[in-house]
Amino acid sequence: MAATIKDIAKATGLGLATISSYLNGGNVREKNRIRIEQAIEELHFEVNEVARGLKTNRTRSIGILIPELNNIFCAEIITEAEEVLRRQGYAAMICDCRTDAHREKEAIDFLLHRRVDGLLMIPSGETGASVQRFLRAKKPVVLIDRKIRNLDCDCVLVDNKGAVKDAVNRLITAGHREIGIIAGPEEMYTAQERLYGYEQALAKARIPIRDSLMVRGDYTIRGGMKAMRELIQKNTDLSAVLVSNYEMTLGSVIELHELGVQIPEELSLIGFDNVEFARASTPRLSIVTQPTKEIGKKAAELMLLRLQEDTVSGKKQKLRLKTGFVEGNSVRDIKREESLERTKE
Amino acid sequence: MAATIKDIAKATGLGLATISSYLNGGNVREKNRIRIEQAIEELHFEVNEVARGLKTNRTRSIGILIPELNNIFCAEIITEAEEVLRRQGYAAMICDCRTDAHREKEAIDFLLHRRVDGLLMIPSGETGASVQRFLRAKKPVVLIDRKIRNLDCDCVLVDNKGAVKDAVNRLITAGHREIGIIAGPEEMYTAQERLYGYEQALAKARIPIRDSLMVRGDYTIRGGMKAMRELIQKNTDLSAVLVSNYEMTLGSVIELHELGVQIPEELSLIGFDNVEFARASTPRLSIVTQPTKEIGKKAAELMLLRLQEDTVSGKKQKLRLKTGFVEGNSVRDIKREESLERTKE
């Protein structure tokens, strides 16, 4: 049905190789250029990327594997990455593995079969082995947000430890001592780093670290609700909580809301990620923000770089991006209240 | 590098066609089956989907074109659709056109070049012409959430009019008369239907329709903020507002929050979509919900159906799914208050 390169050759009286050369940016005599363009126009020719892919062994498509599309953090990153990739002619094959290690593995197989040129991935399981197969096939892999043990490839990370340290410091500065954290799953890279940041901040301020103040959630809304309830039950003197991702922040707010706990009068809260949600909350939430757009952009750019230098070997880049902080009214400033109290006397 | 079907043929002593037949589910003698499977195992053979695609003229991939990945409504639909498609072996090539008609057109071209087998799309511009090219190529198109004028293809819609009518009725039943609406862009199909539902509900209750009570936003957070401000300025007697999508609901809440308007004491609000957000708001928001999972699932299933019957002709299906309503505390029940008042006397 659709016209092929052969049709264009026939129509113009030129050779196959010439048309191909033209299509790939080669030089062609002016009059031939005109003839070719005319024929393409008339016959509605469009190069068949599939055939091209077979011949060149490059599909110009990138596999994107993420734990959850329906997650604002992932979605923002992917949006940006997809745009950067497509602008360079690369298609994004997106697979959502629902934070399930088994599905993640399946998806990697799937993408390998489809012969994508590279893999952009926010890991959720410990799938080092599967990912290795990409590297063995000399196809670049860029990891986002999380490293995978024993896997040497480019990655774009965030300064999780620093971010949490900074947030906890703000709580300490405001006079809080009984600071809880809703951390993520134990095996999760970001969760480990964030918890570590929490411990470091407390240690530096010489505040004893209590197990009862550290509760783990599973990065879901429901998990956040449960963790917050647990934290409150276990610690009658709880004065502030840091919640270490967006979904759990949402869950925490819902739970506090349902328990009738006032923010920040009865409990101070610092959340994570979603600026708009923070702004729409009552009171406005103070949150740690991650540079999602930049993460996506950098990851895609790293991928493109590897793709064009087409050497998967060489020193791998480990980017570490800075987080931000958006101030709200969800943290009670005990220090200030005390000093006001004192001046009053 | 990677093993091909030829290598398997050589290793097993069987013919090319036999291997191909085996790979495609054909019958093979038991002993040969074993030999083939062994050879596949040993040589790490994986069928090359690109070559297969060239030969069969089917890439087993579906283009998914949406206005904004980073939008919970879209993301939920796509998550579901992608899962259904992939389970049947179809890859999803996702393109985000940022609600931009020009980019949307580009993306359609892009997907056509990639020879996707079909197009799943939440339209944002009036790109009938571009989409036609898919149909001309005998490739199925399934529209989601919006129709496109003069384009006859399957679509999965939502009962927008009914949803808004129902929501407005609830406001009326609660005793509200000065009901505003923050509607979507004029050219938007869903926006038209929703506005129409609003008008019908008012008309039926014999409440005069006032222009000042109908404000349009652009379906963004910022647009919602602006629209809410306008609505309040224009209508001093405003008693309730219906906001017709999630982003604008978020914007409205932010704006009310910043203006210090109390919900529902000073203003009643009904929002759209995001259940979790509604639950986390203070007070809990009453919202209209859309069956996003079902939309995604149905759309993907419709696509698969068309794909396997491989006749794009025939009667097109127009599915119309029911919306839901989640009750919160953001609507003041004036009627009830009045009757309480009366019994008190």
Place this chain on the structure above:
DNA sequence: GAACAAAACCGAAACGTTTCGGTTTTAAAG
């Protein structure tokens, strides 16, 4: 206008499958 280098052009072969039409093998029936 002859000589020459550079630029443009050319067709065949190859990429890894599926499919067509035909041949061989199997096993059931006589």
Place this chain on the structure above:
DNA sequence: CTTTAAAACCGAAACGTTTCGGTTTTGTTC
């Protein structure tokens, strides 16, 4: 054991490109 229908098997050709090595054309210089 022979016949026969069905099942299994087979290789060549084709899908639409790119690329290799080689040929022709162009235009500059003498």
